[in-house]
Amino acid sequence: MTQENRQWRLARRPVGMVQERDFALHREPIPTPSDGQVLVRTRWLAFEPAMRGWIEDRPNYIPPVPIGDVMRGMAVGEVVESKLDGYAPGDRVTGMLGWQEWAIGDAGLRVLPPDTDPRIALSVFGITGLTAYFGLLDIGQPKAGDVVVVSGAAGATGSVVGQIAKRKDCRVIGIAGGAEKCAWLTDKAHFDAAIDYKAENVGERLDVLCPDGVDVFFDNVGGPILDAVLARIALHARIVVCGAISAYNAEERPPGPRNYYRIVAQRGRMQGFVVIDYLSRAAEAMKDLATWVAEGHITWEADVQQGFENVPKTLLRLYSGQNFGKQLLEL
Amino acid sequence: MTQENRQWRLARRPVGMVQERDFALHREPIPTPSDGQVLVRTRWLAFEPAMRGWIEDRPNYIPPVPIGDVMRGMAVGEVVESKLDGYAPGDRVTGMLGWQEWAIGDAGLRVLPPDTDPRIALSVFGITGLTAYFGLLDIGQPKAGDVVVVSGAAGATGSVVGQIAKRKDCRVIGIAGGAEKCAWLTDKAHFDAAIDYKAENVGERLDVLCPDGVDVFFDNVGGPILDAVLARIALHARIVVCGAISAYNAEERPPGPRNYYRIVAQRGRMQGFVVIDYLSRAAEAMKDLATWVAEGHITWEADVQQGFENVPKTLLRLYSGQNFGKQLLEL
Numbered sequence: 324m325t326q327e328n329r330q331w332r333l334a335r336r337p338v339g340m341v342q343e344r345d346f347a348l349h350r351e352p353i354p355t356p357s358d359g360q361v362l363v364r365t366r367w368l369a370f371e372p373a374m375r376g377w378i379e380d381r382p383n384y385i386p387p388v389p390i391g392d393v394m395r396g397m398a399v400g401e402v403v404e405s406k407l408d409g410y411a412p413g414d415r416v417t418g419m420l421g422w423q424e425w426a427i428g429d430a431g432l433r434v435l436p437p438d439t440d441p442r443i444a445l446s447v448f449g450i451t452g453l454t455a456y457f458g459l460l461d462i463g464q465p466k467a468g469d470v471v472v473v474s475g476a477a478g479a480t481g482s483v484v485g486q487i488a489k490r491k492d493c494r495v496i497g498i499a500g501g502a503e504k505c506a507w508l509t510d511k512a513h514f515d516a517a518i519d520y521k522a523e524n525v526g527e528r529l530d531v532l533c534p535d536g537v538d539v540f541f542d543n544v545g546g547p548i549l550d551a552v553l554a555r556i557a558l559h560a561r562i563v564v565c566g567a568i569s570a571y572n573a574e575e576r577p578p579g580p581r582n583y584y585r586i587v588a589q590r591g592r593m594q595g596f597v598v599i600d601y602l603s604r605a606a607e608a609m610k611d612l613a614t615w616v617a618e619g620h621i622t623w624e625a626d627v628q629q630g631f632e633n634v635p636k637t638l639l640r641l642y643s644g645q646n647f648g649k650q651l652l653e654l
Numbered sequence: 655m656t657q658e659n660r661q662w663r664l665a666r667r668p669v670g671m672v673q674e675r676d677f678a679l680h681r682e683p684i685p686t687p688s689d690g691q692v693l694v695r696t697r698w699l700a701f702e703p704a705m706r707g708w709i710e711d712r713p714n715y716i717p718p719v720p721i722g723d724v725m726r727g728m729a730v731g732e733v734v735e736s737k738l739d740g741y742a743p744g745d746r747v748t749g750m751l752g753w754q755e756w757a758i759g760d761a762g763l764r765v766l767p768p769d770t771d772p773r774i775a776l777s778v779f780g781i782t783g784l785t786a787y788f789g790l791l792d793i794g795q796p797k798a799g800d801v802v803v804v805s806g807a808a809g810a811t812g813s814v815v816g817q818i819a820k821r822k823d824c825r826v827i828g829i830a831g832g833a834e835k836c837a838w839l840t841d842k843a844h845f846d847a848a849i850d851y852k853a854e855n856v857g858e859r860l861d862v863l864c865p866d867g868v869d870v871f872f873d874n875v876g877g878p879i880l881d882a883v884l885a886r887i888a889l890h891a892r893i894v895v896c897g898a899i900s901a902y903n904a905e906e907r908p909p910g911p912r913n914y915y916r917i918v919a920q921r922g923r924m925q926g927f928v929v930i931d932y933l934s935r936a937a938e939a940m941k942d943l944a945t946w947v948a949e950g951h952i953t954w955e956a957d958v959q960q961g962f963e964n965v966p967k968t969l970l971r972l973y974s975g976q977n978f979g980k981q982l983l984e985l
Contacts, residue, residue: 340788382917382919419919450979498684528851545915564914564917566918567915570915576912578910578912579881579910579913579915581910582910583911583914583924584876584895584910584926585713585894585926586895586903587715587895587896587897587898587926587927587928588713588714588926588928589926590928590931591926592923592924592925592926592928593917593923594917594920594924595915595916595917595918595919595920595922595923596918597918597919597921
């Protein structure tokens with residue numbers, strides 16, 4: 324066991340595409356828990372596209388990670404020492420441990436059942452699953468028979484969104500990059516159709532696949548894909564604005580959706596949300612998600628990288644679309 | 655009395671800024687009403703920014719005016735001959751008579767009380783008032799104390815929106831072009847503040863006037879003004895998308911709002927609507943609007959042009975911002 328705590332700290336604010344050198348490896352002694360705290364050994368790290376926004380100094384839903392601080396991030400770890408009731412050495416816990424091998428935690432950490440697969444704890448049964456569940460059901464409000472389109476559909480959130488929509492008897496079309504991802508969407512995740520935006524014209528394919536328009540669009544991507552869908556929304560369409568990964572690393576903020584005005588004639592609604600507003604309702608989502616996973620309605624993938632030294636590099640995989648399913652790293 | 659019916663017909667689809675020559679003057683015999691119809695002499699025509707959309711061959715909330723047809727338009731007229739129960743010669747009526755001196759109407763026309771001022775019938779008590787009322791109250795859902803910002807604030811719809819918001823105890827900021835319009839907003843329409851977008855930086859002025867952000871934005875304009883407001887929305891902001899006059903005459907659709915993504919962090923909502931969906935609830939709006947006008951809570955202006963030959967020219971006034979209040983023409 325290493326006798327020091329390695330950390331990835333934010334070295335500087337990225338300009339344009341985030342780079343490995345925006346983070347710096349730092350070593351410090353392993354911390355000691357005080358009363359009411361636990362010492363946790365980090366085992367798995369989870370990566371989210373939203374991280375690009377966390378390291379930017381712009382108004383956002385959480386304060387930016389200060390330069391010089393350990394990078395914020397969800398993780399699964401193991402309690403090594405506990406001065407906190409209800410937490411015992413050996414317990415598996417999940418929470419915002421950050422990009423470090425050892426972390427001090429408190430009652431904000433959630434203890435996982437001993438047999439939990441960390442990969443599902445950090446995806447379908449984590450923030451990702453909650454985002455998909457509440458974003459689709461609360462904001463998108465799909466009804467049986469609706470056409471639901473999902474961008475970033477082979478990503479961790481998008482794939483769960485589409486499978487929940489299928490469970491709600493919608494017709495589901497996923498947009499993803501590459502034949503392999505698209506085949507997975509239709510063959511494994513049981514989407515009704517998939518569009519490979521790298522090889523196909525999204526608008527033309529939508530015209531064929533849903534000539535009566537799109538009732539719910541769950542957007543993780545923004546950019547030209549958002550515009551292609553806006554041009555084809557049905558009456559009273561709901562556009563769930565979850566992400567805009569196509570724009571996160573732009574040096575200058577790109578133009579917005581020129582077809583936004585279609586929401587007038589179509590009486591549409593574009594709405595944003597942040598999953599932390601729904602944490603108090605997590606149990607309700609987890610119950611449904613657990614049922615659907617157990618029943619085989621939700622399948623999932625994880626892209627697992629290895630080695631603490633590869634942490635910043637692993638984040639970059641999200642923005643080049645290299646990941647397939649939830650991006651994780653095992654320490 | 656002229657013995658012919660002069661009409662302005664759509665001659666061609668405009669490219670870029672609509673021009674007088676996009677319409678052609680046509681003469682035909684005065685029509686004869688059949689059973690169930692009335693013959694109406696047009697007295698007042700009303701002009702709406704939305705007309706630019708009606709003459710374009712793009713998907714919209716109503717079919718485009720066909721080339722060669724009389725231009726669609728709201729009007730007030732006088733019944734000259736009636737073969738319809740409930741309509742008598744001399745009655746003042748309002749409805750979609752179109753750009754012509756004589757029109758055949760049916761039970762779709764509404765008879766006005768004899769003492770009605772046609773200028774208010776075609777503005778506050780017409781489609782304009784309904785648009786303001788339902789757009790603000792149903793879509794914008796202002797609460798007492800909210801900061802409500804209105805673009806195109808000295809226009810017919812915007813001025814009513816702001817005054818309804820004041821009646822609902824909101825803090826109201828209007829954005830308009832020119833010192834005269836801005837003075838009218840604060841002095842006559844009792845807005846809390848006005849921003850002259852032609853002379854001032856809208857974003858900087860909003861930072862001063864509402865440092866805690868914008869709760870409701872009623873947008874008639876789009877473009878850079880929409881972006882300036884989106885950058886400053888408060889938590890749970892509602893953006894009522896009513897119009898985008900800045901873009902109606904663009905040859906190529908301009909870029910959309912690059913700050914649309916602020917609705918994520920701010921849990922905001924952009925929503926479009928079309929007033930015709932609310933026609934069945936018109937009585938409810940008219941009751942409130944009549945009360946507020948009688949109580950002095952709503953004041954209004956009309957820009958009245960004269961002469962049937964000037965009809966197309968009068969429409970153009972809307973897109974150069976020459977009008978002050980509701981754009982009308984008296985025949």
